[in-house]
Amino acid sequence: MPEALRVLDVVGAKYGVRFGYRHFDWSCETYKSTGAMMPADGLDRLRDHDAILLGAVGWPGVPDHISLWGLLLPIRREFDQYVNLRPVRLLPGVTPPVRDKRPGDIDFWVVRENTEGEYSQLGGRQGEGTPTEMVLQTAAFTRRGTDRIMRYAFELARELGKPHVTSATKSNGIYHSMPYWDERFAAIAAEYPEVTVDQDHIDILCARFVMSPERFDVVVASNLFGDILSDLGPGVTGTIGVAPSGNINPERVHPSTFEPVHGSAPDIAGRGIANPIGQIWSAAMMLDHLGLAEAGADVVGAIERVLADASAPRTPDLGGKATTEELGKAIAEAV
Amino acid sequence: MPEALRVLDVVGAKYGVRFGYRHFDWSCETYKSTGAMMPADGLDRLRDHDAILLGAVGWPGVPDHISLWGLLLPIRREFDQYVNLRPVRLLPGVTPPVRDKRPGDIDFWVVRENTEGEYSQLGGRQGEGTPTEMVLQTAAFTRRGTDRIMRYAFELARELGKPHVTSATKSNGIYHSMPYWDERFAAIAAEYPEVTVDQDHIDILCARFVMSPERFDVVVASNLFGDILSDLGPGVTGTIGVAPSGNINPERVHPSTFEPVHGSAPDIAGRGIANPIGQIWSAAMMLDHLGLAEAGADVVGAIERVLADASAPRTPDLGGKATTEELGKAIAEAV
Ligand SMILES: CC(C)[C@H](C(=O)O)[C@@H](O)C(=O)O
Ligand SMILES: CC(C)[C@H](C(=O)O)[C@@H](O)C(=O)O
Numbered sequence: 001m002p003e004a005l006r007v008l009d010v011v012g013a014k015y016g017v018r019f020g021y022r023h024f025d026w027s028c029e030t031y032k033s034t035g036a037m038m039p040a041d042g043l044d045r046l047r048d049h050d051a052i053l054l055g056a057v058g059w060p061g062v063p064d065h066i067s068l069w070g071l072l073l074p075i076r077r078e079f080d081q082y083v084n085l086r087p088v089r090l091l092p093g094v095t096p097p098v099r100d101k102r103p104g105d106i107d108f109w110v111v112r113e114n115t116e117g118e119y120s121q122l123g124g125r126q127g128e129g130t131p132t133e134m135v136l137q138t139a140a141f142t143r144r145g146t147d148r149i150m151r152y153a154f155e156l157a158r159e160l161g162k163p164h165v166t167s168a169t170k171s172n173g174i175y176h177s178m179p180y181w182d183e184r185f186a187a188i189a190a191e192y193p194e195v196t197v198d199q200d201h202i203d204i205l206c207a208r209f210v211m212s213p214e215r216f217d218v219v220v221a222s223n224l225f226g227d228i229l230s231d232l233g234p235g236v237t238g239t240i241g242v243a244p245s246g247n248i249n250p251e252r253v254h255p256s257t258f259e260p261v262h263g264s265a266p267d268i269a270g271r272g273i274a275n276p277i278g279q280i281w282s283a284a285m286m287l288d289h290l291g292l293a294e295a296g297a298d299v300v301g302a303i304e305r306v307l308a309d310a311s312a313p314r315t316p317d318l319g320g321k322a323t324t325e326e327l328g329k330a331i332a333e334a335v
Numbered sequence: 336m337p338e339a340l341r342v343l344d345v346v347g348a349k350y351g352v353r354f355g356y357r358h359f360d361w362s363c364e365t366y367k368s369t370g371a372m373m374p375a376d377g378l379d380r381l382r383d384h385d386a387i388l389l390g391a392v393g394w395p396g397v398p399d400h401i402s403l404w405g406l407l408l409p410i411r412r413e414f415d416q417y418v419n420l421r422p423v424r425l426l427p428g429v430t431p432p433v434r435d436k437r438p439g440d441i442d443f444w445v446v447r448e449n450t451e452g453e454y455s456q457l458g459g460r461q462g463e464g465t466p467t468e469m470v471l472q473t474a475a476f477t478r479r480g481t482d483r484i485m486r487y488a489f490e491l492a493r494e495l496g497k498p499h500v501t502s503a504t505k506s507n508g509i510y511h512s513m514p515y516w517d518e519r520f521a522a523i524a525a526e527y528p529e530v531t532v533d534q535d536h537i538d539i540l541c542a543r544f545v546m547s548p549e550r551f552d553v554v555v556a557s558n559l560f561g562d563i564l565s566d567l568g569p570g571v572t573g574t575i576g577v578a579p580s581g582n583i584n585p586e587r588v589h590p591s592t593f594e595p596v597h598g599s600a601p602d603i604a605g606r607g608i609a610n611p612i613g614q615i616w617s618a619a620m621m622l623d624h625l626g627l628a629e630a631g632a633d634v635v636g637a638i639e640r641v642l643a644d645a646s647a648p649r650t651p652d653l654g655g656k657a658t659t660e661e662l663g664k665a666i667a668e669a670v
Binding site for chain 2 (some may be wrong): 140
């Protein structure tokens with residue numbers, strides 16, 4: 001986070017924008033001392049900001065479903081950040097695990113539904129502790145929620161001049177929700193006759209992310225499938241530590257949240273060697289969302305130049321020995 | 336299928352076993368002419384067999400959820416084939432999409448729960464055709480269903496002398512079922528103190544299948560997550576057309592089903608160029624299950640020798656020009 005703020009200050013100075021920050025130290029540590037991930041009025045304290053730049057959340061010993069349902073997921077929902085937008089891009093200077101791919105070959109967007117679907121608190125347990133114990137977990141797909149994420153994907157495809165949308169489904173196995181997803185995809189696709197479409201079941205789609213990632217432009221997916229695809233994509237491009245995301249309220253009625261795709265990496269926490277690019281690139285997506293598209297593109301360009309430069313600092317995940325700060329400073333200087 | 340039967344006849348002759356077959360022509364074509372994927376007494380007709388060797392199911396124009404819930408999924412459930420067992424193995428002579436991996440580097444098993452979980456007909460639709468339309472989809476996890484698939488995975492790990500089990504979870508996002516999955520994994524793991532364990536959320540687990548597939552031995556997963564992982568694994572090893580699976584009733588009270596992981600490939604249907612190895616290897620898994628382990632290993636060895644031999648026939652998916660029959664005959668001869 002400090003490196004993202006460093007870069008924001010530099011790019012702000014360059015473009016004549018001064019950012020005002022309010023820092024909220026809400027974390028698993030807060031939970032351990034107060035019993036809550038954020039204060040009771042936490043969402044209200046966030047409400048009037050233009051955007052939220054969020055660091056990775058999670059810590060061993062605090063069950064994930066507590067840390068996430070106590071902070072990240074309520075933010076996404078309260079502020080109706082129904083689009084989770086994540087680029088999958090093979091960057092210069094990064095050696096991906098897949099062979100024979102060059103920067104430019106892999107360059108697409110995952111558009112993930114971010115407020116409903118499989119991430120749901122509907123359900124419960126019966127017969128706790130008995131041999132007939134059973135847990136039900138219900139996913140909810142609304143017409144409104146499904147249609148708006150699909151429209152966003154089609155609009156994005158049009159805007160990018162990449163008029164092709166792939167839908168992630170599993171209507172052969174998941175009986176109610178996924179056939180409905182397909183039905184709405186067909187209905188929304190009909191509104192965009194100039195955009196070509198296809199759909200893949202999530203199992204083969206994951207295999208295709210590895211075997212033929214160059215075929216994708218915009219992939220639209222439910223909350224769970226989008227989560228899977230937007231980690232797998234960066235895995236394929238070798239850039240988990242680098243990948244950014246926006247949790248976006250497109251109508252701008254509420255603030256949007258920008259955060260790296262990677263987790264909190266407890267194995268290296270406190271050692272000052274985490275790759276800051278995921279956070280910095282998230283800040284660039286935030287600039288774009290705030291109407292500072294040129295500044296955002298400038299930051300992404302700086303990241304790409306630093307990565308492409310073999311003599312620039314690299315954190316250990318990229319095969320180097322640099323610290324978080326050294327890499328952050330190099331990007332700030334490149335800006 | 337004819338090539339799998341060819342190989343079975345040859346290996347049967349070699350080991351002095353004569354297989355009796357009953358052929359059931361149940362398919363999407365049956366559906367189109369009769370309105371049902373199989374006859375009303377279809378499951379009863381299968382019941383008394385020792386095993387079921389199933390060809391890939393599905394055809395454009397017949398919605399997948401009809402073709403699958405009308406044939407494959409009822410078979411899995413009626414015969415309590417609660418284990419879906421799928422190898423992920425980098426084979427000689429196959430060029431995988433990932434770099435720097437050699438045969439032997441990637442060699443593990445996905446143990447997928449096969450009768451409950453996310454593949455469920457529980458749920459429904461409200462407000463059809465209205466703007467407030469909503470679809471609920473409920474997954475069901477029972478103690479019995481969860482515990483038995485996990486025990487199978489631990490037993491397999493022990494048997495293979497690969498005492499490490501990885502659990503696929505998503506307890507940070509999926510509120511009820513996945514924390515329960517974790518709870519049962521911890522409970523069953525305690526019964527196998529000599530087996531080491533870890534667990535990954537499905538998003539990062541998919542990325543790890545690409546970035547570090549050599550780290551896995553046995554991966555245990557729910558119905559949906561196992562489905563995803565067992566297509567992704569073969570995608571990573573470049574062998575979607577080759578991968579086999581067993582739908583196993585370990586207690587042998589009911590017949591088990593063996594089928595390729597790949598789909599029905601309508602794009603090449605009828606051209607005689609489909610790779611028969613997925614079906615042949617499935618037949619080898621069937622031999623193993625029927626107590627003919629030596630014969631099964633013999634077939635797998637023949638597949639490996641043919642694949643490793645650069646002058647042997649290869650179907651187009653493997654970069655060659657051979658027909659299904661030529662490759663099937665080569666494997667039969669190698670046996
Ligand atoms: C065809 C489909 C229902 C099936 C599944 O998802 O189980 C297939 O993908 C498989 O993995 O066997
Ligand atoms: C931490 C977790 C709940 C979260 C999610 O699954 O949404 C993360 O994986 C992500 O993708 O943002």
